Amino acid sequence: MKKSKITPLLFTLLTFIDISTGASNVFNVVSFGANPDGVTDSTAAFLKAWQAACGSAASATMMVPSGTFLVKTITFGGPCKSELKFQVAGTVVAPADYRAFRNSGYWILFKKVSKFSLVGGTFDARGNGFWACRKSGQSCPPGVRSISFSSANDVIISGVKSMNSQMTHMTLNGCTNVAVRNIKLLAPKNSPNTDGLDVQLSTGVTFTESTVQTGDDCVAIGPGTRNFLISKLACGPGHGVSIGSLAKELNEEGVDNVTLSSSVFTGTQNGVRIKSWARPSTGYVKNVFFKDLIMKNVQNPIIIDQNYCPDHKGCPTEHSGVKISQVTYKNIQGTSATKQAMKLVCSKSNPCTGITLQDIKLTYKKGTPATSYCFNAVGTSLGVIQPTSCLTR
Template sequence: MANYLVLSSSIVFFLFITFFSCPSNAADYNVLNSGAKPDGKSDSTQAFHKAWGSACNSTQTATIYVPRGRFLLKNVVFRGLYKSRIEFRINGTLVAPSDYRAIGDSSGYWILFVQVNSVSVIGRTLDAKGGAFWACLTSGKNCPVGARSITFNWANNILVSGLTPINRELSHIVINSKGDCNNVMIRNVKIIALDQSPNTDGIHVQLSIRVTISGNSIRTGDDHISIGPRTRNLWMEGIRCGPGHSVSLGSLAKELNEDGVQNITLTKSIFTGSDNGVSIKSWARPSKAFVRDISFQNILMRNVQNPIIIYQNYCPNNQGCPSQSSGVKISEVTYKNIHGTSATQVAVTFDCSPSNPCKGIRLQDIKLSYLNKPAQASCRHIGGTSTGVIVPQSCL
């Protein structure tokens, strides 16, 4: 999973980003009328700035309309207190500059919504042109920090629908990396990144309450959905994953005083050819974090390397893990009606913390095979119950 940087507020925020603040009445604003050009070459950043300012001043629901064509955008921040709901309707393609350093050398964001309420982003394609950035990362050269595609910070009552983010430098959709978000819906989104592209998480959620992710197709080079600290009441349904890593709670315990993850559900989803299926992952070091009230249910695995896994001994290069034991307390996790095939012989791995064993783990109606034979399970430092048909045989 990508490590998410939390920048200090004392840093000069976004040196090269245009801040889009609402200054105070038609309701529809076509970016062409603000000077945007759909040629994919002319910088349309200021035109989007102007359309946002006009929409902010509308006393009725406002639509910022992006017609067909390719619109070049540099780093942009949309922020402000406004008078009514704002909808971005994107019928064209938003394109990042060809030079990956143009957006990756500043703040870690390409398109950022910050301190906004009641915003919808509906439409088509966000092309971040990340190929050259991925090549830089894999070459060992000195590369910029990179930029996430679309991010929401301190945002409430948000809808993201129908988007197709492609060629991302880092994560595609982030809710959020700096401040609390509440009541967010991400639906019918198609995320595409090469399976060898590093750190391209599909959707990252943290510091957020009441987020719903439904009907999405996610192909990435990292986690399909990554879930960070202080995520509560997250509902995920109808997710099609693969290739990529997993739907992952974690990595947790990056910080000692990290908040916990609670009331998370993933249901009616399919994993195809991914590295992992449903995953809970923490660093092997002290932490005040917790994971509880988690439900993974009604899931089909197709040739997945680790369909079910809890791994609490994450410590790359054995650095930064003084006790080699995770402080994260994992409890009340249910795995129900998970069927399909494993690409490895051990389909169920529970490798929990020796100092904080997993508790209240429940298996119900699990059937996972490997090469047309029952798969195997492995358990360490875990307690729980099993009911129904359990294949591989439970090791709880």
């Protein structure tokens, strides 16, 4: 029996039809002119691929294949017509010259997207030159955030690796229902202001099974954050997990229902911190749960600081208006790099209330017990508390 033959041209056509008209259309950036050599500017090609994928009537995938792609400041704007996956197999790099960003404030921005997923890949912002400028005392640009989401809904971010951010690795601003999982945010310990994940004005965010090694906060939780769950986080080096700084503005939204659990802090400046400027504010922090945490040689394992005021400037009343209440610390164990393992310094005008310490075991050096210090902190202690609780009832 004579076998039918498929010519190369027909094979190509059939393949095109298969990937272009199926349930999930694939738009490969190389097909739009992107070059995987790491030198050629692929910004325009990425935008063309995005416009095609975003405009697809059926669910679509924008594909960044293996290779290294140079991309300058770019905005991927929505809303899109259907569900969209941004799949990265290769590496996306920023310009080596940090001055190329000028005053944009961001490198890669996803704006007004919904039913969207960012999956895989490495994003290298090559921040070394910018850090060197900052450390030299020269006049430098303000720096950029690596990956930003603004006004985004129903988003999944998975398997992403962000390296060497100039400033913050990843930001969520004004977002709803975002799942961030299995990602790595990496920068050297001495890189300035390189936060891992920053969240503000966002509701329903989860951050799980991830690693943050950076020069500033592993996670920074800003005003207007509600229903935020963090679990299975490996943090360090870095400055720990911080709610704040708050009270930057007089009229500020509060932080409500934040849970951090089953996480490890290694060699960080802080463990779990709530920080506010010592000035008036309409803000608040309530319903916060820190539980099942391990501290390994952490300088300030448990800390509330409502007297933040660098250089004693901008704090006319010298006390914070932020109201902190219903904060629970449960099953937190490990070692403190300083003798004072717990420091709860609350506002003179708005004392912290409803603080609960339960099953805390933090030690200093062998033979030298850790200590605690409280100021205007009211609450209860349950179980074994080491160092001894300093809360007032």
